[in-house]
Amino acid sequence: MRLASPWLPAFGRLLASLERLPGVGPKSARRLAHHLLAVPPPQAEELLEAIRSCRERTISCSVCHALTEADPCPICTDPARDERLLAVVEAPSDVDVLERTREFRGRYHVLGGALSPLRGVGPDELHVADLVQRAPGVEEVILATNPNVEGEATALYLARRLKPLGIRVTRLGFGLPVGASIEFADEVTMSRSLAGRREV
Amino acid sequence: MEIHSLSTENFRNLAGPPAEFHPGLNLIVGDNGQGKTSLLEAIAFLAGRIPFRGSAIDEVLSAGTSAAVVTGRRGGPPAADRRGQGGDVLGVRIQDGRREHFLNGEKIGRLRARKLLPSVFLTAEDLGRLTGPPAGRRAALDRVAHALEARHGSNLKAYETARAAKTRLLGADPADPAALSAFEGVMAGAGAQVAFARRRAAEKLARAFRRQADELRSPFTDLSLRLRSDLPESGDEATLRAHFQERMTAAAPEERRRGRCLVGPHRDDVAVMAGESPVAERASSGENRTLVLAWTLAEADLLLEQSDAPPLVAFDDFDSEWDPLSLDRFAEAVPAGTQLFLTSARPGAVRSLPLPTGSLFRMENGRLRREGILGGARGPARLLSAEGAR
Numbered sequence: 001m002r003l004a005s006p007w008l009p010a011f012g013r014l015l016a017s018l019e020r021l022p023g024v025g026p027k028s029a030r031r032l033a034h035h036l037l038a039v040p041p042p043q044a045e046e047l048l049e050a051i052r053s054c055r056e057r058t059i060s061c062s063v064c065h066a067l068t069e070a071d072p073c074p075i076c077t078d079p080a081r082d083e084r085l086l087a088v089v090e091a092p093s094d095v096d097v098l099e100r101t102r103e104f105r106g107r108y109h110v111l112g113g114a115l116s117p118l119r120g121v122g123p124d125e126l127h128v129a130d131l132v133q134r135a136p137g138v139e140e141v142i143l144a145t146n147p148n149v150e151g152e153a154t155a156l157y158l159a160r161r162l163k164p165l166g167i168r169v170t171r172l173g174f175g176l177p178v179g180a181s182i183e184f185a186d187e188v189t190m191s192r193s194l195a196g197r198r199e200v
Numbered sequence: 201m202e203i204h205s206l207s208t209e210n211f212r213n214l215a216g217p218p219a220e221f222h223p224g225l226n227l228i229v230g231d232n233g234q235g236k237t238s239l240l241e242a243i244a245f246l247a248g249r250i251p252f253r254g255s256a257i258d259e260v261l262s263a264g265t266s267a268a269v270v271t272g273r274r275g276g277p278p279a280a281d282r283r284g285q286g287g288d289v290l291g292v293r294i295q296d297g298r299r300e301h302f303l304n305g306e307k308i309g310r311l312r313a314r315k316l317l318p319s320v321f322l323t324a325e326d327l328g329r330l331t332g333p334p335a336g337r338r339a340a341l342d343r344v345a346h347a348l349e350a351r352h353g354s355n356l357k358a359y360e361t362a363r364a365a366k367t368r369l370l371g372a373d374p375a376d377p378a379a380l381s382a383f384e385g386v387m388a389g390a391g392a393q394v395a396f397a398r399r400r401a402a403e404k405l406a407r408a409f410r411r412q413a414d415e416l417r418s419p420f421t422d423l424s425l426r427l428r429s430d431l432p433e434s435g436d437e438a439t440l441r442a443h444f445q446e447r448m449t450a451a452a453p454e455e456r457r458r459g460r461c462l463v464g465p466h467r468d469d470v471a472v473m474a475g476e477s478p479v480a481e482r483a484s485s486g487e488n489r490t491l492v493l494a495w496t497l498a499e500a501d502l503l504l505e506q507s508d509a510p511p512l513v514a515f516d517d518f519d520s521e522w523d524p525l526s527l528d529r530f531a532e533a534v535p536a537g538t539q540l541f542l543t544s545a546r547p548g549a550v551r552s553l554p555l556p557t558g559s560l561f562r563m564e565n566g567r568l569r570r571e572g573i574l575g576g577a578r579g580p581a582r583l584l585s586a587e588g589a590r
Contacts, residue, residue, distance in 0.1 A: 115379055117368035122379060149361040149386055157382035186309060191351045 011037070060092075063134075065110035065127050067092045075107055082106045084139040088131065088158060090114050090146060098144065106142070109134065114150035115157055123157065132161060140168040147174050147192075201318050201509045202275040202539035203243060210265040211245075211294075212238040216567035221539070223275065225558025225574055228543045235566040236543035237323065240514045242270045243541065244321055245292050247512070248301060248313035250339075252323055258297050267295035274317055275539075276509055290316060311353055314346065318511035320500040322493070327521060329495065330480045330488045334469035341427070341470050344499055345394075345401035347506045352397045359390040363461050371459045384448050387464060392441035394465045395431045402427040402470060408498035416494050416529045419487065420474040425495075428469040490526050497533050504535060514541040524552070531555050 006012075011033060018029035036044055060066070061073035068074065075081060075095075085106025087098055090113055098104050111126045123129075141162055145151035159169045175193030176185055185193070207218035213235050228236050241252045241260065251257060261268050271291040278288050290313060291302035301313040308316075329336045345352045366383040369375050406425040413423050427433075430447055431440050447463045448455075455462050472479045472491060480488065503511040513534060519527065531553040534540060540555065543563075558574045 115365075115382065117365045117372070117379070117383070122376060149358050149365070149383075149390075152358075152389075153362065153365065153379075153382040153386045156385040157378055160378060160381065186312075 064108045065112060066095045066108055083137060086138050087142045087144050089144045090151065094144065114145055114154040116150045135162065135165045135167060138167055140170060143169060143171045201507065201512055203317065203512060204273045204275055206242060206272040208242050208270050210262040210268040211242050211270055212260055212262060213566035214238055214242060219568045222559040223539055224556035225540045226561065227558060227574060228561045228563050230563035231545060234563045236563045237516050239563065239568065240321065240516050240541060240543065243514060246270050246272050246290050247317040247319040248310040253325055257294060257299060260294060267293060269293050311350065318503045318507050319514065320496055320503065320511050321514045322496045323516040326492055327489060329492050330472055337470040338468055340495065341398055341401055344405050344502050345397040347503055348401055349397040351393065355390045355393040359387055359394050359465065362386040362390060363466060367460055370455055375456055388441050388445045391444050391465050392437045395429055395440050396437050398468060399427055404502055405498055408501040409494055412494035412497040412533060413491060415533050416490050416526060418490050418494060420479055422475045424473045426471045426473055428471050429465065430463045430467055486523060489521055493526060493530055510535040510538040512539045516543050518542045519544050519546060527553055
């Protein structure tokens, strides 16, 4: 551990912890650390307590593996949700993204990653077996894994596992971001958009 | 396309103030090990190309530094950045084994950098292209495919990632057939697109190559470049994909036994043929080098077709490997308006060649110094101010 100020070991420890956070570099870590020292004690306590209680209370849903405080999660138990429609995502954070659309009324299944033999992630390391277990009663599975090699391979893998069970398997469409100008779309995105064009 | 100026930080042994280049010829002379090739390599990095001499990306960093930066001002109309603002300052930052490209300080992709500064390089490592391993020929073909097909780079990357994953799975005991088949699916999709783009590139390149070889008066007739691939020579992407998938299925037992991928575009090669027989074995080393020159000029032709200005042409140690006659014809074949970078250990090297007007530089200890003007306007080049010509 690199100590910024040898005479302030506690401060150095805080810096090192903050630097380990995603998207936080040495400069931001320093700014955050100084900020945390400057705020009134209750505010710092509140942050500590928020982290502690979040860590204690947030668990993984035993059905869909999304983050929840109650098991099963509210989405899995919501009778208004269509249990015949299942969106398969890689990470719990992907559930938030789909939920923010307010369009999707089905349920989720979080895989906990994507197939990556190079990183030692095979089907057994993902929540694949319980996805297959959930299959009875499901009519359509939307594969919402990432559009990269691992995400595509995972989608192909799941399609081959699920189709023989008589389930309709679909994949998210890829293409232009909504609201963006075509002029600034990169060529790869543009050609995926062309390949995925549809009739109007 | 041209580059007006170049400055570097921590790039190999390059030092000194920003260099201002001539829009025509830039002849850089200097003894070996002074930084002539490094200067060309810095331009190559700016233009989105890979390091010379098969170096790892971090090898370009000066000793004891952790990041290198190359910036350059390009000619031509300003290119629009993401905010729609025009600009002409290109940059590349090399750090932690990665590089990032910039246009006016805004991040851009490597592909965009290539488009903004189209370029053709001929360096020592290209000399063995015809006789060396297939990887060099594939890379040269892929550069043309990149220029013709925007997706080629990402398809190639996806193919190689999926192939690495499949190779790992083949090494597992027992190999998981469903996971293998998933990665083969990705390989088939990306591989078919790679193959299709390469085939198109090879056809175009072959025509330009034949033309240029004739210009350089190669003794071989009926020359062609042919893509040698596990995938069929005709058919659309869907056909190629289906065929590739079948070939993988057929090869599966052998692949499992040997633990690696035995079919696919990673084995592609480009054969230089005269009629129906390969040239490389029959040609003298001088004739082989002339064909490399023709291939390079053909690449420049195709880049010119894709852009509104001829690509920058850089030719390292240009007078040491080619006979004067080939150089003469090379000088004639370079399209008008091309910015040329030539390096040489002998300043008098260009004296008798019909090259455009330009600047003479001397490279010493990584510092570039302008030494004079080369007059020529495509007549025989003369050293008008010839302090450097000894």
